[in-house]
Amino acid sequence: MEENRATWDDRAEAHAKSGNYHVADFIADPSYLSEVVQFDRPRLGDLTGLEGIHLQCHIGTDTISLARLGARMAGLDFSERSLEMARDISTRCGTSVDFVRGDLYEAPEVLGRQYDFVFTGIGALCWLPDIAGWAAVVRRLLKPSGRLLLREGHPMLWALDEERDDGLLVVHHPYFETVEPETEETSETYVETDAVLKLGRWHSWNHGLGEVMSALMTEGFTIRLFEEHRSVPWNALPGHMVVGDDGEWRLTGDADRLPLTYTLHADLPG
Numbered sequence: 001m002e003e004n005r006a007t008w009d010d011r012a013e014a015h016a017k018s019g020n021y022h023v024a025d026f027i028a029d030p031s032y033l034s035e036v037v038q039f040d041r042p043r044l045g046d047l048t049g050l051e052g053i054h055l056q057c058h059i060g061t062d063t064i065s066l067a068r069l070g071a072r073m074a075g076l077d078f079s080e081r082s083l084e085m086a087r088d089i090s091t092r093c094g095t096s097v098d099f100v101r102g103d104l105y106e107a108p109e110v111l112g113r114q115y116d117f118v119f120t121g122i123g124a125l126c127w128l129p130d131i132a133g134w135a136a137v138v139r140r141l142l143k144p145s146g147r148l149l150l151r152e153g154h155p156m157l158w159a160l161d162e163e164r165d166d167g168l169l170v171v172h173h174p175y176f177e178t179v180e181p182e183t184e185e186t187s188e189t190y191v192e193t194d195a196v197l198k199l200g201r202w203h204s205w206n207h208g209l210g211e212v213m214s215a216l217m218t219e220g221f222t223i224r225l226f227e228e229h230r231s232v233p234w235n236a237l238p239g240h241m242v243v244g245d246d247g248e249w250r251l252t253g254d255a256d257r258l259p260l261t262y263t264l265h266a267d268l269p270g
């Protein structure tokens with residue numbers, strides 16, 4: 001976890017400066033929304049006046065977007081450098097968002113209150129070793145009748161070999177949650193940047209769809225929406241993908257071959 005945090009700290013400024021996070025668009029246009037929030041907007045319902053917490057908010061672009069849809073937002077992340085970026089962007093946007101530092105598994109104690117909804121995803125769950133523990137945290141953060149809004153990379157996508165360059169999609173990493181993480185050492189990141197990044201170590205865990213849903217149901221959630229998508233908001237399989245006007249990447253060739261992301265909404269009882 002400490003190596004992951006250090007790697008996120010080192011990447012945060014490069015992410016904020018990269019065109020991929022569209023910070024200049026957020027500042028220039030008060031109605032601009034992140035492509036991630038824009039994608040799921042038809043599914044989100046009316047968030048006006050609701051209190052929301054964005055778990056693993058990174059530099060806060062999705063958090064600010066949800067505030068622009070009328071929610072009263074807070075964001076939590078364990079990377080202080082990411083939160084510095086988030087606070088700076090939020091100030092420059094004139095948005096009121098509370099950004100709090102904390103580890104995901106300590107979020108109920110760190111935040112000390114409950115919310116109408118939890119928003120999370122797009123490269124969030126893969127940094128967590130224990131999906132059952134995550135679901136318990138989400139349940140504890142929600143008021144009765146509270147809702148989880150999740151869009152995440154599909155576990156089949158995370159299981160593929162992203163470095164394969166012979167045109168084949170090959171299953172290489174675990175689909176199911178494992179005790180030991182997959183570890184990668186790299187001085188690269190997932191945005192376009194000229195910044196010189198430190199050699200960092202990423203430790204990640206996959207979580208199968210059944211594991212995610214079972215963890216939520218064990219905590220008393222009812223799954224009210226589940227959709228698999230043919231697109232993903234980053235270039236997840238370089239050499240296999242094309243980007244559309246919506247900022248979403250799709251497989252070249254037959255996009256029906258593989259789900260790349262999913263949206264899952266789940267409710268607690270009243």
Ligand SMILES: C[S@@+](CC[C@H](N)C(=O)[O-])C[C@H]1O[C@@H](n2cnc3c(N)ncnc32)[C@H](O)[C@@H]1O
Pocket residue numbers: 001004005008056057058059060061062076077078079082102103104105121122123124127128
């Ligand atoms: C790819 S971002 C996901 C957020 C959003 N989709 C985005 O792209 O801006 C992953 C975030 O998870 C955070 N993170 C990873 N592990 C965490 C943990 N155990 N507790 C809190 N935050 C964590 C990282 O610091 C990083 O900011």
